[in-house]
Amino acid sequence: MKLRYSALHIAVTAVFASAAVHAAGQQASQPTEKAPSASKVKNLDAVQVTATKRETPLQKTPIAITAIGGDTLDKERVMTVQDLTKLVPGLQGTSQGDHGVVTLTLRGIGNDSAKTEYADPEVATFVDGVYTPRAEAAASLLLDMDSVEVLRGPQGTLWGRNSTAGAISFNTVKPDIDGGFYGNGSIGLGNYNQSGVRAAVNLPISSTFAMRVAAVHEQHDGYVDYQNPVGQIPTLAQQQANYLASGGDPANFQPIDTNLFVQKGQKYNSQDQSAARISARWRPSDSFLWDLSYEYFKDRGTPGMNLMQHPRAGQDFWSALIDVAPYLDRSSHSVRSRMDWVINDNLELTYVAGYSRYSGKSDFDQDGGVNVPTSFTTNGVYQEDRTNHSNYISSSHEFNLKSRGDNTVDWILGAYYEHENNNMRFDIPIMNGTQQGTVSWQGSFIQPEELVTATAAFAQATWNMSDSWHLTGGARWSHDKRENRGGVNWGWAYDPAYPQQPISPGQQPGDVGFAISQHNDATYSKSKPTWLLRINHDVGANSMIYASVSTGYKSGGTQDGGALYQPETLTNYEIGAKLAFLDGHLTWNSAAYYEVFKNYQLSAPVTYPDGSHGLGFSNVGGKTKVAGFESELAWQSTNDRANLVLSLIPEKKLGTEKYAASNDYYVPTICPPESTISNNCMDISGNDLPHAPNVSLTAIYEHDFVLSSGGRLTPRISAQYQSAQWLSWFNFGAGDKQKAYARGDLSLRYTEPGDKWYINAYVQNVSDGKVKSNAAGSTLLADGSVAFTSQYLPPRTYGVQFGFWF
Template identity: 70%
Template sequence: MNLRHKLLYVAMSLAFAPGTLLAADQEATVQNPPSGNPGPAERKVQNLDAVSVTATKRETPLQKTPVAVTAITVDTLDRERVMTVQDLTKLVPGLQGTSQGDHGVVTLTLRGIGNDSAKTEYADPEVATFVDGVYAPRAEAASGLLLDMEGVETLRGPQGTLWGRNSTAGAISFQTAKPDIGAGFYGNAQVEAGNYNQTGARAAFNLPISDTFAMRVAAVHQQHDGYVDYQRPSGQLPSLAAQQQAYLASPASGGTLANFKPIDPGQYVQGGDKYNAQDQSAARVSALWQPSDAFKWNLSYEYFADRGTPSLSLMQTPRQGQDFWSALIDTAPYLDRTSKTVRSRMDWNINDGVQLSYIAGYNKYSGKSDFDQDVGVSVPTSFTTNGVYQDDRTNDSNYKSWSQEINLKSTGPQTLDWILGAYYGYEDNDIRFDIPIMNGTRYGTVSWQGSFIQPKETVKSYALFGQATWHLSDHWRLTGGARWSHDTKENKGGINWGWAYDPAVPQVPISPDVYPDPSNGFAISQRNTAKYSKSKPTWLLRLDTDVSENGLLYASVSTGYKSGGTQDAGTLYKPETLTNYEIGSKFTFLDGHMTWNSAVYYEDFKNFQLSAPIVYPDGNHGLGFSNVGGSTKVLGFETELAYQQTNDRFNLIFSAIPKKELGKLVYAGSNDYQGLPACPPESNLANCMNVTGNDLPHAPNVSLTGIYEHTFHLANGGRLTPRISAQYQSSQWLSYFNLGSGDRQKAYTRGDLSLRYSEPGDKWWVNAYVQNVSDEKIRTSAGRFLMSDGSLQYVSQYLAPRTYGVQVGVWF
């Protein structure tokens, strides 16, 4: 085993705080197991200023990179049990994640900028995600397992020059672990078990095939039971006499009991998979071919399957006698998602000063789901009255995407560091999404129902970009960059079908095998065929300087861009742009054992795109887009402090967003918030309100995460490492409506604990953990229902309750 791999293993296997990737400043004493797999027996003090990142699409030291970037290594991902992108939120200043149950996705907000309804084949996110440099365009990509990662970089602020469209607020770059040609055969494996019948297993191993070729194979499976119990209808449903009385009082009865049916308790789900369950698997096969020092080719195939269940919104105040984590459910949860991805990167060193790279990717995603959109809030008084049955059902969704990027850049010491590139991306998506809404129960009369059938929606994106850094002197650098993007989005043959209220047609919920047409009670409510095409430049200007040998100051102005597009009825919406003004600093202290990075920023956002499910004045439903007028303004400060000395590791991650003011939007509507005032005709909405100047959601004034661990060296040579991680967030709005306590998450503190034992030879380890120790009920979203008595009941998505378990890992 060569020294390079020893040092690599030391860096990957140490426990450390987020934002730091450790590198050895002294050679560690290493013992090799018989298999040849490296395993450090004794760790020396590490430097925190040796971290390298690729935020500028070239490898540079984190402390010398004038970008607000958080670098998180594989070991931190493991020790903080980061399974999905939502779990990253406590490790990155200003990052928030919101679950969207009806589509089973996670939407992201960064520095106050995001959109809860940036989901499905329609809406693009404000935070772009990349895996090995390949862009993942749909929100479903944020729901996958983080398998065998090498590290994660979160770039805060618009990254439109180098990383492209849809990185309005920032970008997250995931780097997978790569094969190692010279390291020999080695690997690791891990199993775990915990409450809610949680089980998990993962493994990865390196396969050297020849002196020029190696492979790496990794697999993972994670599952746990659902957190949401099923409530029994007994004791909640009205008596037969009360049902008859309520039915007689309804217009559907005609004043007689001729068509009366008692409520069937059997329609309520009592068994099977629960909501908020996990059942996810992933596997990746990677290959590295390096026939010479000048050329290498990384190629991977990844498979991801999700057979869990969607996350359910819960009543903020449960009904009397019912547990908080429970609901009266009449639509069983269902989720079936499969993703297949190929990623390729070729790097060719043309000479000592120039490198050519070609990055390409292909993804095919398919998914189906069922979700109880009424979430059991209103108990029916008869089979046609009071309660509402609503099933949000993705009958099928198929998304395919291709992307290619070629870039040419300078390497090595240069007076002028430069990069030039071209990008092409293409999507071909289709979906059918049904929404049956019935009065009372699923056997009642139709309130409204529709089917959204989009047979072909395409996206084409072209871009040219370049960036250069001029070294004005040994300590001053000036950077300029620009990107030209052209986007074309087209809906071909999309139709929204709405209920025509034909009394001659049986009023039953639409089935997946029924195509809507006039013969079964439907009429076309909107034709969505349309085309959007527009170009947009983005740019960057930045000045940075060294402050002695251990400090960096920078000031930048940068822009981000998200394309416009088409929406229901073929209406177009405008692109959004963000201009970010930022001043930042990066300092290293104590001979590299402490780093302190900070940034203050001001964002000026034009034409902010907000999308939401809405009701039109004619009673039909759809997904509507609004461009916020004027300027949406955000002012914030963030800082990260990391310290490591011998056996102690400590991190503070702080974010403050005192100003987050929405621009002008007079007519804002959302079906997730029933009971909004009626709207004037010119709004094209049934209900809406003026949200101009409101606070942005998911942007607490203050957020603080602290992580500390200490290693105790035992007499037998083993190590015992307790770790505590705690996050505080001040209160925050959960929507741009700002509707009061039900639309708000109050201030909270959430803590995680773990205790890890590593045996003397580092061949195996055991870790016990508790997450959300105090069992806090933390809302990530909100909505409300208008009840028959005129009251309003709020519901929310919540982070997981208290979980605990044990992990066992081995190196071989």
């Protein structure tokens, strides 16, 4: 096992060294950041959340919330949003290879194709209150997090844009003005040449100002090996026979160049990510507080590969016949600001602002080598999905004025504005056989300016009718405007005057045999109110029950060809209970919900009647319905901690009157005459929603063995079970389904007596199970069957981590 050093490794090591020198000069009375020993952990009923845009106890907040602290994030090795899924009832994450993103589903609601400048997610994500609009943000590293709050159900009143199914709020660790100089760090090694370094330092500057610096680097080799084409590619004589049988001209025959198949270099499913954050906190008086941060993230890993569910004979499961080398190069810069003014004993004003700039490039082997070519231009397919560039710029501003103290009516008023300016170019060359072959089709999608402007005003008030009864009402008015300016889709014109070669990044499509197939200029503009009505009753000092009706909304927009798609709306009916027992050492929080969607949005890559390709959006007719129950049980004693997370989704049916198509699937039925696409179609009315297992259960348990030396040895087990679930709305057979599975993680941590350092050994996916997160089946094999491919959760990984506090 080798450790590959990077500039960030060296920089972080330097931080550790300077921190140690500085720490040695501090007085012993200075506070330090240590591991939370069991005896010092707060009671579970003391956990605070910010779901109502004010700090309240979790057990007294009448919303279905999962609150995950920084210590749990560390022990469960939560590095990205996808790693949260086992800790949150109803949350699923789906990796998407060609864009290298993660799309989220909550309570069965999500959109696997919400991965471009056109589409928005149903699950909104926020970092320190700032909305992150594009799906690429979900692939970023979680750095120096204080907590994560997952709000389930529509959060349209207070949280706004695209929180139809819920919202995820990430809260970073803030500088500590009063805490002195302290920090933490960790170094880890594992299989697949995994290595990781993390560090965070609190820097008190004065009695009113402090800063915090945090950095992380994580890397590992790719999980997917390259298959050797030798032994799979037919002999030269067979290639000639196959080419002639297809009607080819003998004078044009070429042998397959096996050097075009990738055999070395960085593999698919690798990680090479770094992030750093500088935060500042200024508190010039008791009435004003300003938090400001700058965060940088870069990703030089590789996309995840679509693997054959049933590999060819003699080939390993974690391997593929690759003719497009993986490439990923993306960076983001984010600035986040929050100002809080206490105007008087009764009023507080907050201003939250954010700015982010994302840029990315990628290259992906979309065909995955499923069909082995029989000659240079027969049987196989060469499909490269290449993002030449994508640039997303967003800025947002939010003001809210709220009441303070104990009042008969607690209220909040707010105004919100967000603007995005996005551009990208995405090329898809598709060749028959190999990249030496003839053009099957190729396109270039160029969007020079995709603008999004969102404005909103909201209000919410809670009438405290008595000490135990509380009635809440809220409303939000939202206006969304989306403009595509100058967007053009180019398609191969099949002009014999041009050589049949894959388009390269530096070529302009109009110069190499392409013609304009679609102009995408269009404007979408629409307003929508959403509202909330809720009543809750305190049944004890730290227990309550509640019932609510709320609505959610996700904007419509523009799509390829300039067509518009409609917004989707949701009404959510929910009852819940939050109960605390054993003096706060046991909590049990549950919710039952029934959701009704109208105009549920679908999107997929499709083919239009003129043969051009594009990303098509549509709305499902009728009512899409989801009903479920979710429960979280948490218990802790001095030396024991346990969690049970349960999700039941027995009903998750699509609406009616909808034929769907997708280039990712082979659908044998002809589309109805009124269809605007030329793919074959399928009636998906009444099908189950994907990524919504009937049963999902996670169990976590850990115990501290206190040693005679005073140190602690803590074994931890985390296990998850999920029943079978569909992976697309087509509900095709076994290839389109993840069967029921169980998956477990183990760790063993030793913490030294003074809580100054620890060492942790872990194994994730102990059974080395193969769990699909998506599926596609568009390739017909020679025997007429369809070959399905999938993205998979990582194989078994293991390693050791050393961490310390100072």
